[in-house]
Each structure stands twice: as C-alpha cells, then as structure tokens.
Amino acid sequence: MVDEWGKDGDYGPGYGEHAAAEAVAWHLRLPTADGGAWTAFADWIEANPQNAIAYDALAVADAELTDALSPPDWSRAIPLVAANDDRPTPRRRWVLGTVGGLAAAGIVGVMLPLENPSKTAARIIETPAGVRRSVTLADGSRIDLNGGTRLAVDDSSARLVTLERGEAIFRITHDAAHPFVVQSGTMRLQDVGTVFNVARVGAHLGVQVAEGAVMFQPEQDRIMLTAGAALSHVDGGAPRMSGIAIDDVGSWRKGRLVFQQTPVRLVAAALERSTGTVVRVAPGLAETRFTGSIGITGGADSLIPRVAALIGARAEHVNGRWRLVGGHAGP
C-alpha cells in the first residue's frame, strides 16, 4: 500500500503536496465564491489530474465528517412509545450501538422481572467536586465516581445502586439471576453484563454504554442500549437516543470531556464535577449546543477561557466566580 502514497509517503494516492495545498485553499474559498471564482476553480481542476484527485479526496472526506458530526437520529429509526403506554407486554426495543448487532444476539432472553428493592438502610458514597473515587462492591463490580457525585449502595440487596447526583461509570459483574440495577430519580437501568456511564444533573439523566448492554426502564420503556449507544432523558420527557464512540464513554477518567450536541449548562456541570470549579452559565447560553472534546488540563485560569473559546462564548471571572456569557452580545 505504501507505494500508492507517492514518493514522500505523506499524501494520498494520486496527488502530492502542491495539489493538496491548493485543494485546501479552494475548499476554504468556495463557500463564498462567486461565478468567476467557480470558473477559475474549474480551470484549476482541468489543469492537472492531481488537482482533481486531491480536491475530490478532500471534498468527500469533509462531507463524511459532516455526516459524522450529525449522528443518525435513532429515535426516528426506532419509534419510541411513552413510558405510560399501557400495552400488555412491554415491547423490547433495541438501540444498536457500534457492536450492537453482535452483542444483542448473545444476550436475548436474560431479562428477568425486577424484584422490589428493599427499603433497608443504604451506604452513602459521596465525592466532592474535583475528586474522584473508585469503589468495589462485594460481587466484584466496580464503580468509578466522578467528582460531585453521590451514590447510595443498598448493602442488603447489594445489586441496587442509586445515583442521586453526579456521574459514575459502572463495570458490572454480570449475574443473570441477580440483575444489577442503577436507579436515578424515577429512572431505572438494568445491566445485561455491562460497562456503562451514568450522569445525573438535576432533571437530566445521561447514559452511555461502552460494553455489553443495559436496559433503560426495565419495567416500562424497556429500551435496550448496547455498546456505543447513548441516551439522554429529562424527567417528564421522552428519552432521546444517539451514538457515542466507545472510547469516549467515561472519558472523564482520562481527563477528557466529550460532548455531542450537549447544552452548555450540562457542559458546565461536567466541568464542575471533574475540576471542582463552579462555572455559571448566562441564561441565554444555557441551552446552546456544543459538540467537541475538552481536555481538562491546567488550572481554571487557563481552562475556563479555553472552554469558552471552544463553545463560542466569553469567560468572565468576577469575585472569584466563573461565568460563561454569549460570545458577542455580552451578558
């Protein structure tokens, strides 16, 4: 294959550095080009076969990136029913992730009715913002808690954990006879042999699956999330499905926060959990969506302005408090 890449091995098959650089220049110019510029562009393509190949490679790759940035609308492909839908047998619905098709085949039929959780005293595990902690349960399951997180572990049933707030990634030792259940607010997740991340911020619940599968609302919606699937739910609303790169699930443990069409207020909450720095968001900016990844390195003084630049906002530091405000119009 190496031979296809030209003699310096730096560029794609069929074109070299010069054609590549000119292709990029045209690609950046064309969105605002007038008729004359388009004619000049056609001249350029015809001038050298390398030009045509380089531009084509660039345009196709960039169009593919556009598609990659707008993930398929799972909720349209797989129609959702309301949680209170009273059909006799809850229909099982699959949300296929990256290896979903394969994982799904292996785990059909292990869903069991959920026992009533006992009401006995629970052990509380809590982390302050900016501080992480790992706990291993008696059955070997491991939970990594992000900062700003509060979990209740029911020691009597041992397979029920309540996420009161914050974020945690669960690496569950699967036991088909005793399903592991994560409860958060009124929402329930039941593992089917799984690594998954759960975040609760106020009324918002986010779930991302890295391995195996987890069932959202096993008694009602019965939405099966497999590896690479993500679910976002606001109390009282319908769940919204999307996809996530498996490596990005729980990437906060590696100091990287990944967002896809995430409201800025949830970005701020994620920053607070991971760094301990409280970041307020101007109301006009709170619901603005952000896609991208943020490396949470450096102190707040460099991190927060960097985040602001990424999301197209401005960072204000007043009386020791950080605030994100709209980029141009001010607060």
Next chain:
Amino acid sequence: MTLGGLRAVFLAERAMLLRLLVARLGSVEEAEDALQDLWLKLETVTGGPIAEPLGYICRMANNIAVDRRRRAARRADRDTGWMETQAGADEQPDAERAMIARERLARVEATLTGLPERVATAFRLYRFEDLPQKAIAEQMGITVSGVEKLLHRAYLRIHLQRSNSGADIPQAGRLTHEEDQRDGR
C-alpha cells in the same frame, strides 16, 4: 431570487455548470445526469434573496458532485465484499454507517489533539461549531487570513495527509520536527 430567476441563471450558464461538473465527475455522461439533478433541485430552494445566484448554483452543483462521488466510493467498498458480508438485519446499514462515522470522528479527534492548540481550536470552531471565519478571527483575536492559515493546516492534516488515513491512529497527530518549529513550540 425567485425560482424563475435561478432557472434563468441556470439556463444562461448551463455550459459553465456542465464544464464544472465534467471537471468534478470526470465523465460527460455523469455530468449531464448531475445537471439534471441540479435543475430539479432548484425547485426545492426556499428562503430569502440570494446575493450571488451563480455562486449559489455552482455550490449546489458541487454538492451534487460530492454526493455522487461518495456514493461511488460506497459502491467501491461494497464491491470489495466487506459491506455485503455484514448485511443482514434491516438496521445493519445504519449501524454500519454509525460505526464508520464514529471511527471517523475518533480519527479527527486524535489528529486534532496532536495539532497545535490554535490550529485545533480554529478547526473546531469552523467545522464543529459552524462559525464563519470572521467570527473565529474576532474570537481568537487574530486576522481572517490568520484563521485561514490555521484552517489550512488543519484541513491538510485531517483530510489529506497520510498520517490521518492510516490505521495507526496514535501516530495520526504527531507533529514533524519541522512543524514543531514552525509553530514556535
């Protein structure tokens, strides 16, 4: 610009549009098909006045060419048999596409982390946040031509240079010594 207006521009510039499409698609026959698509697509244009109608129509023509080239690339993938062996469940093509999309994003991210921060920031703002170059210039406190230079480096590295296309993702973002120096790091 009304539909009639766009059509008038199309008819007046038909030869130039055909030439553009032939250049892009490499075949007169396919270019004629694409031109037909373009004519039909003009009907779907809605919205306010278009300041530069010929530029606008050329952009539409180029987008049609890109779509055709992508479909051709997919067909080529299928012809290798890779997609066909995966086919089965109805949702497989979707899952397949989603997987490819995620891998692509992961590669772009890996490349971005290896690029100088200003280059990566400009690209993120331009490509992920859809900001115009002028707005990025204001935000980053640099000139528009400065933004263009940063974007130029990012595009080259992300879409055209080999390090990004290979399977060896960890190497994707590595800077050469020369680039290190160029960036003053």
